[in-house]
Amino acid sequence: xxxxxxxxxxxxxxxxxxxxxxxxxxxxxxxxxxxxxxxxxxxxxxxxxxxxxxxxxxxxxxxxxxxxxxxxxxxxxxxxxxxxxxxxxxxxxxxxxxxxxxxxxxxxxxxxxxxxxxxxxxxxxxxxxxxxxxxxxxxxxxxxxxxxxxxxxxxxxxxxxxxxxxxxxxxxxxxxxxxxxxxxxxxxxxxxxxxxxxxxxxxxxxxxxxxxxxxxxxxxxxxxxxxxxxxxxxxxxxxxxxxxxxxxxxxxxxxxxxxxxxxxxxxxxxxxxxxxxxxxxxxxxxxxxxxxxxxxxxxxxxxxxxxxxxxxxxxxxxxxxxxxxxxxxxxxxxxxxxxxxxxxxxx
Amino acid sequence: xxxxxxxxxxxxxxxxxxxxxxxxxxxxxxxxxxxxxxxxxxxxxxxxxxxxxxxxxxxxxxxxxxxxxxxxxxxxxxxxxxxxxxxxxxxxxxxxxxxxxxxxxxxxxxxxxxxxxxxxxxxxxxxxxxxxxxxxxxxxxxxxxxxxxxxxxxxxxxxxxxxxxxxxxxxxxxxxxxxxxxxxxxxxxxxxxxxxxxxxxxxxxxxxxxxxxxxxxxxxxxxxxxxxxxxxxxxxxxxxxxxxxxxxxxxxxxxxxxxxxxxxxxxxxxxxxxxxxxxxxxxxxxxxxxxxxxxxxxxxxxxxxxxxxxxxxxx
Numbered sequence: 221x222x223x224x225x226x227x228x229x230x231x232x233x234x235x236x237x238x239x240x241x242x243x244x245x246x247x248x249x250x251x252x253x254x255x256x257x258x259x260x261x262x263x264x265x266x267x268x269x270x271x272x273x274x275x276x277x278x279x280x281x282x283x284x285x286x287x288x289x290x291x292x293x294x295x296x297x298x299x300x301x302x303x304x305x306x307x308x309x310x311x312x313x314x315x316x317x318x319x320x321x322x323x324x325x326x327x328x329x330x331x332x333x334x335x336x337x338x339x340x341x342x343x344x345x346x347x348x349x350x351x352x353x354x355x356x357x358x359x360x361x362x363x364x365x366x367x368x369x370x371x372x373x374x375x376x377x378x379x380x381x382x383x384x385x386x387x388x389x390x391x392x393x394x395x396x397x398x399x400x401x402x403x404x405x406x407x408x409x410x411x412x413x414x415x416x417x418x419x420x421x422x423x424x425x426x427x428x429x430x431x432x433x434x435x436x437x438x439x440x441x442x443x444x445x446x447x448x449x450x451x452x453x454x455x456x457x458x459x460x461x462x463x464x465x466x467x468x469x470x471x472x473x474x475x476x477x478x479x480x481x482x483x484x485x486x487x488x489x490x491x492x493x494x495x496x497x498x499x500x501x502x503x504x505x506x507x508x509x510x511x512x513x514x515x516x517x518x519x520x521x522x523x524x525x526x527x528x529x530x531x532x533x534x535x536x537x538x539x540x541x542x543x544x545x546x547x548x549x550x551x552x553x554x555x556x557x558x559x560x561x562x563x564x565x566x567x
Numbered sequence: 568x569x570x571x572x573x574x575x576x577x578x579x580x581x582x583x584x585x586x587x588x589x590x591x592x593x594x595x596x597x598x599x600x601x602x603x604x605x606x607x608x609x610x611x612x613x614x615x616x617x618x619x620x621x622x623x624x625x626x627x628x629x630x631x632x633x634x635x636x637x638x639x640x641x642x643x644x645x646x647x648x649x650x651x652x653x654x655x656x657x658x659x660x661x662x663x664x665x666x667x668x669x670x671x672x673x674x675x676x677x678x679x680x681x682x683x684x685x686x687x688x689x690x691x692x693x694x695x696x697x698x699x700x701x702x703x704x705x706x707x708x709x710x711x712x713x714x715x716x717x718x719x720x721x722x723x724x725x726x727x728x729x730x731x732x733x734x735x736x737x738x739x740x741x742x743x744x745x746x747x748x749x750x751x752x753x754x755x756x757x758x759x760x761x762x763x764x765x766x767x768x769x770x771x772x773x774x775x776x777x778x779x780x781x782x783x784x785x786x787x788x789x790x791x792x793x794x795x796x797x798x799x800x801x802x803x804x805x806x807x808x809x810x811x812x813x814x815x816x817x818x819x820x821x822x823x824x825x826x827x828x829x830x831x832x833x834x835x836x837x838x839x840x841x842x843x844x845x846x847x848x849x850x851x852x853x854x855x856x857x858x859x860x861x862x863x864x865x866x867x868x869x870x871x872x873x874x875x876x877x878x879x880x881x882x
């Protein structure tokens with residue numbers, strides 16, 4: 221695919237051209253921190269930001285999403301009939317998404333778009349989106365994407381990869397969707413700098429010094445890891461809050477709720493978290509993951525062992541480092557991953 | 568405060584060796600600057616990883632709830648007050664505990680310090696009341712007193728109120744502190760402005776419940792927001808539900824909150840959750856001359872009755 225040169229002086233102009241065909245989404249400052257938001261009329265995305273506090277998974281999988289609606293008003297013909305709500309499926313362009321978060325979308329896709337089951341809400345939003353990524357040249361110390369099958373110039377999940385080259389961007393069209401967007405924006409100057417991308421990529425990868433070892437996880441026996449003695453120590457400090465799961469770009473669990481106000485009702489889904497006791501509480505009152513240790517172990521076993529075994533696509537983590545930075549008590553997935561990878565059960 | 572750690576290790580080792588306790592609850596060094604992780608030690612080897620510095624802001628009383636073991640616990644002033652509250656509320660027995668008291672000069676505010684620099688902080692060290700912050704392209708020394716957590720800056724109970732061992736001489740308590748300037752500012756607002764202030768405070772809340780779960784007072788077997796039969800509160804991002812959670816939680820902490828700041832420290836979105844709890848702390852102080860967690864002899868104002876109560880409705 222060809223590489224396009226976008227002069228930074230033509231950046232805003234191109235974005236403005238896109239506005240009639242796409243809704244623009246990108247990192248903007250909300251209160252204290254950046255978040256992916258729908259952009260206002262003249263608003264520009266802050267694409268050079270290291271990364272947002274919350275991941276862009278909400279662009280296709282919002283924290284709260286109305287799925288169906290109903291009326292209890294018996295004077296209406298369609299009362300007590302559950303109906304699909306209208307969804308905006310018009311094209312949207314997501315700017316400034318980092319390669320780790322784009323790869324995360326592909327991991328989440330494994331759950332929402334399978335041969336047996338297709339989640340219409342997720343798929344519709346995903347297919348409406350064109351993801352314009354921003355390669356990372358200046359990672360944080362908590363970034364460890366190179367050991368999760370990803371990398372600062374990784375292209376999985378992206379339609380366009382942009383590279384910051386000082387006074388201009390290089391934009392590599394990856395999919396047809398991406399090429400179409402570049403054309404619509406009027407960014408058509410081809411660049412012969414393709415080799416520069418390779419050298420910058422090498423430099424960027426070398427800057428990521430935080431690593432985790434995952435190579436042994438696949439061969440460990442599930443029960444050996446499950447019964448490993450280190451969980452007591454690992455789980456002790458955990459508050460069982462939902463921070464790690466909510467900030468994670470790959471956590472996909474949700475809960476379905478009906479909410480009725482007067483005679484109108486909606487069925488919605490909300491992010492849920494395996495850290496919450498309610499997550500596994502049965503209607504009998506029995507809770508198979510009753511204690512904090514059960515829940516902490518579940519989260520790491522799912523991400524690092526069950527997922528690895530089931531999908532054979534590596535671990536369910538892209539190394540974005542959000543959970544590491546935001547855990548209130550500093551439980552670090554890198555430490556836990558190393559413990560699991562190096563664990564030798566005493567026979 | 569750095570010299571405390573040798574004494575903490577010495578006392579902890581002795582307690583374990585003499586089998587006076589089954590475990591010690593303390594802190595170990597975290598993987599990030601300005602972060603320590605609560606941990607336990609069941610043998611003297613584990614004690615070697617214990618640390619004490621200005622990054623021990625999580626309230627360790629939270630780790631005592633309903634435990635059955637005999638426990639040694641490292642406790643600064645606020646932790647000790649929450650231990651008192653735990654004892655009063657039957658969440659732990661006094662006999663189970665050996666409290667290793669730590670006179671405290673405050674914990675540093677990692678969010679405030681992080682916000683002071685444009686790029687990532689890679690190392691933070693402290694020495695003699697100075698905090699040195701290093702990162703890519705900067706190396707700056709700050710006065711610790713200027714970068715304290717807000718609750719620490721106005722703390723008037725820095726010394727443990729209950730302890731079995733004390734790791735150092737008591738520190739001087741702060742006098743003439745105006746504890747409630749921020750609350751008065753909100754009290755003076757019109758109802759509309761108050762509402763707007765609360766809305767602004769909570770607009771980034773993601774309902775992760777880190778504030779609740781970091782709080783030693785929030786030990787209900789099932790929190791009202793988690794109740795399903797009946798379900799009191801919706802679970803979406805609806806602002807009404809989010810407000811209901813925060814307001815009710817604050818009311819449930821009335822007369823019990825020690826303003827330890829764990830909720831604010833834990834919040835991943837940087838919300839000043841104390842704005843709610845402090846108003847009730849102030850009310851309890853003004854109405855009942857009550858400060859939570861100072862004595863195991865006295866019942867808190869909201870679970871007791873006095874014939875001389877100034878309010879007529881209760882008589």
